Amino acid sequence: MVGTSITAVSAPGKVLLAGGYLVLDRDFTGLVFGLDARIHVCIEKLKTTNGVDLQEIIVKSPQFVGAVWEYGYRSTENNGGVEVTQLRVSSQDKLLRNPFVETTLSYALTYISTLTTGAISPASITILADNSYYTTDSTLKDQSNNQKFSSFGVKLSEAHKTGLGSSAALVSSLTGALLLHYLPSDKFSLDNDLGKSRLHNLAQAAHCAAQGKVGSGFDVASAVYGSCLYRRFSPSLLQNHGSPGSSNFAKDLKSLIEETTASHKWDTEILKDAVKVPSGIRLIMCDVDCGSQTPGMVKKVLEWRKREPDEAEMLWSQLHSKNEALAAELKRLAEEAENTDYTKLKQAITDIRILIRDMSRLSDVPIEPTPQMALLDACSEIGGVIGGVVPGAGGYDAIALLVEDKKSVISNVQKLISTWKVEAYKDGEGGPSIGKVSLLAVREEMEGIRVENVQDASYEKWIV
Numbered sequence: 001m002v003g004t005s006i007t008a009v010s011a012p013g014k015v016l017l018a019g020g021y022l023v024l025d026r027d028f029t030g031l032v033f034g035l036d037a038r039i040h041v042c043i044e045k046l047k048t049t050n051g052v053d054l055q056e057i058i059v060k061s062p063q064f065v066g067a068v069w070e071y072g073y074r075s076t077e078n079n080g081g082v083e084v085t086q087l088r089v090s091s092q093d094k095l096l097r098n099p100f101v102e103t104t105l106s107y108a109l110t111y112i113s114t115l116t117t118g119a120i121s122p123a124s125i126t127i128l129a130d131n132s133y134y135t136t137d138s139t140l141k142d143q144s145n146n147q148k149f150s151s152f153g154v155k156l157s158e159a160h161k162t163g164l165g166s167s168a169a170l171v172s173s174l175t176g177a178l179l180l181h182y183l184p185s186d187k188f189s190l191d192n193d194l195g196k197s198r199l200h201n202l203a204q205a206a207h208c209a210a211q212g213k214v215g216s217g218f219d220v221a222s223a224v225y226g227s228c229l230y231r232r233f234s235p236s237l238l239q240n241h242g243s244p245g246s247s248n249f250a251k252d253l254k255s256l257i258e259e260t261t262a263s264h265k266w267d268t269e270i271l272k273d274a275v276k277v278p279s280g281i282r283l284i285m286c287d288v289d290c291g292s293q294t295p296g297m298v299k300k301v302l303e304w305r306k307r308e309p310d311e312a313e314m315l316w317s318q319l320h321s322k323n324e325a326l327a328a329e330l331k332r333l334a335e336e337a338e339n340t341d342y343t344k345l346k347q348a349i350t351d352i353r354i355l356i357r358d359m360s361r362l363s364d365v366p367i368e369p370t371p372q373m374a375l376l377d378a379c380s381e382i383g384g385v386i387g388g389v390v391p392g393a394g395g396y397d398a399i400a401l402l403v404e405d406k407k408s409v410i411s412n413v414q415k416l417i418s419t420w421k422v423e424a425y426k427d428g429e430g431g432p433s434i435g436k437v438s439l440l441a442v443r444e445e446m447e448g449i450r451v452e453n454v455q456d457a458s459y460e461k462w463i464v
């Protein structure tokens with residue numbers, strides 16, 4: 001039995017169904033779905049031997065080979081917060097960094113240190129990811145055995161990601177687990193809006209610092225709040241704040257998280273009520289195992305928007321209204337339980353795809369490249385498939401489909417993709433060759449971060 005002194009927290013992955021690129025700008029929104037693929041973080045006191053109490057936090061991701069990171073931590077002077085240093089297990093070891101874990105530890109421990117006077121005790125942390133985040137042969141085998149968390153049998157750096165937003169889900173659940181573990185419930189709880197908003201602000205700050213750029217943050221927002229219509233925060237909020245150890249980092253981080261300075265109020269908008277899925281419909285995703293990725297797509301699209309402001313603004317505003325129309329139609333159908341006429345929903349998806357292809361063509365960026373177009377068209381022909389899009393930034397990675405929630409529909413999609421003639425769709429414009437297409441075992445989920453029951457049998461094998 002897993003010990004009850006353990007705290008377990010999980011956060012969902014994401015798919016940006018509509019609003020890619022637009023959501024980078026506060027004038028527009030993104031329709032983002034949380035997914036039932038979650039990243040779990042379990043935390044407990046580190047058991048130390050013979051009363052030796054080293055200032056140490058050990059983080060393990062036991063589904064991967066060699067994924068153990070050990071950190072020392074110390075409070076710095078001049079209100080610089082908690083600095084975290086990765087420890088070398090032996091002098092021969094090459095340091096294997098995990099920037100998302102390391103940055104989240106220093107941000108969360110710094111914030112925690114501003115709320116408690118006691119020392120931060122050593123801890124042991126275990127990360128577990130739902131199988132759908134990665135594709136490996138062993139995942140496929142374990143999936144058929146109904147194992148929630150597979151042993152992937154490879155190093156984390158060698159794992160093939162399916163693009164469900166593992167870093168945002170990890171940073172959010174790790175932040176939540178640390179806050180719950182170290183703070184008393186009157187200082188932090190996930191049961192109230194204030195706790196969630198502080199967690200959100202802290203996770204956004206840590207995620208941006210770890211990835212070294214300020215994105216729109218839709219992935220962290222959906223990891224915390226679940227499916228929503230998302231309007232981003234002003235990027236200036238996260239620009240130019242210090243780093244752990246620098247003078248006043250702790251004070252500045254606390255005021256950023258708690259919004260105590262008028263000039264630092266978060267203007268994020270999370271509309272949960274604007275997103276609903278009719279009971280007869282579900283989301284499915286197909287992962288495209290692609291030979292290479294197109295780097296710099298965001299940069300290129302934004303450069304084109306700057307170069308051709310009139311053309312781009314027209315497209316942005318048309319696409320925005322179609323994106324919001326898709327969310328509104330889903331909501332309307334969800335509220336009219338008996339209504340199964342999906343004509344308008346189909347049209348909303350078709351309209352979006354036309355405009356995305358315009359965006360692709362005008363910016364010369366393969367957002368919906370030929371192979372994805374062919375795959376989306378073929379899937380959309382299947383009875384019960386309402387339509388599909390290239391989610392997020394698009395490219396060669398994945399497609400998302402809205403389908404009638406029936407076994408026969410899913411199995412017909414499965415049949416199509418298992419025989420999909422991928423070789424036939426080499427992109428003529430020098431794009432990568434497209435490999436196997438597979439159905440991901442995910443669907444939309446409304447709920448964001450949550451505390452898990454540590455007695456859940458799926459943890460048993462992993463937490464010792």
Ligand SMILES: Nc1ncnc2c1ncn2[C@@H]1O[C@H](COP(=O)(O)OP(=O)(O)O)[C@@H](O)[C@H]1O
Nearest residue numbers: 061098099100127129163164165166167168170
């Ligand atoms: N299961 C995991 N265990 C440990 N670290 C993880 C795990 N999943 C993701 N990460 C961290 O997140 C990084 C991947 O982030 P990123 O490249 O942004 O992918 P994604 O698009 O899935 O967020 C990894 O290099 C690692 O630092």
Ligand SMILES: C[C@@](O)(CCOP(=O)(O)OP(=O)(O)O)CC(=O)O
Nearest residue numbers: 020021023165215216217392393394
């Ligand atoms: C272009 C974007 O608006 C959407 C990108 O969405 P993806 O889901 O493609 O993102 P990654 O997880 O980083 O691969 C950029 C943004 O909003 O930050």
